[in-house]
Ligand code: KG4
């Protein structure tokens with residue numbers, strides 16, 4: 250008799266994107282869909298948590314149906330459900346968690362709580378050419394900036410993190426200062442392409458002292474002050490900000506590599522979509538003989554595929570979140586996770 254593949258349904262609803270993915274033990278990622286709420290939040294200049302939760306409620310089930318239909322599967326074909334339990338916005342997390350737990354209960358299959366940042370960290374494993382453990386991970390999103398010593402799945406030690414704004418948040422805030430709208434990261438990166446790198450020099454925060462922590466809020470203030478003085482030089486300011494932040498990230502990655510002696514670097518999270526960052530890190534990788542891995546462009550920012558994969562890797566090793574209570578963890582450290 251042929252053994253059925255294990256199929257994991259992944260549900261992401263931690264912020265302003267509803268993401269659904271289906272991951273199969275035989276075929277890998279078989280379908281995924283995303284609904285972004287960006288347009289809805291743009292008019293307020295940032296994410297409005299209550300609106301985010303309400304929208305997840307409306308989108309999640311139709312998206313699950315659509316993904317199943319894309320894969321030609323029925324609910325009864327699902328073997329387990331993975332859902333983002335944190336960190337993130339409480340109301341938004343409750344939507345995905347409630348749906349996941351209810352589905353698992355009604356289908357009598359296991360459910361597993363997934364850490365959103367573990368989802369990002371493992372997203373490069375969606376590709377065929379995968380990084381090998383151990384590695385250093387640079388996680389750069391709208392909510393977090395972290396360097397992590399990754400020994401294996403679930404064995405994480407945080408080497409350094411941001412003491413104030415996350416780098417994505419600094420991109421967004423700087424973009425807002427320059428009048429580029431929300432979310433500003435990609436818009437700022439696009440404008441920076443036309444900027445002159447030699448016009449302004451921004452500081453590289455916390456690189457003049459030892460350690461692997463970050464601080465990005467000063468860069469945003471630097472941008473605000475420069476813009477007040479030179480209101481007609483937006484592109485050059487965007488460029489100076491991008492160069493300073495990507496160089497800072499590179500300097501800290503180099504330190505983390507020197508400290509761990511690892512020869513692999515994984516870069517993930519929304520800001521890993523940034524082409525200048527990729528260039529700077531690839532150059533560093535070449536010099537140090539370090540292989541650098543990124544998620545596919547569409548899996549850098551939030552998505553359901555990475556949650557399906559992260560949950561799948563745990564469910565297929567027998568892990569699950571038992572009990573019917575719906576538990577969310579708006580604050581949750583990567584270091585608390587169980588090893589696989
Ligand atoms: O990982 P993500 O989708 O959400 C969180 O988990 O926070 O990251 C979103 C962040 C936003 O701050 C967005 O501006 C930033 O990633 N981002 C970028 C780029 N694409 C997305 N920042 C710089 N350059 C980009 N190309």
Ligand code: ZN
Pocket residue numbers: 365369390391518519550551
């Ligand atoms: Zn994210």
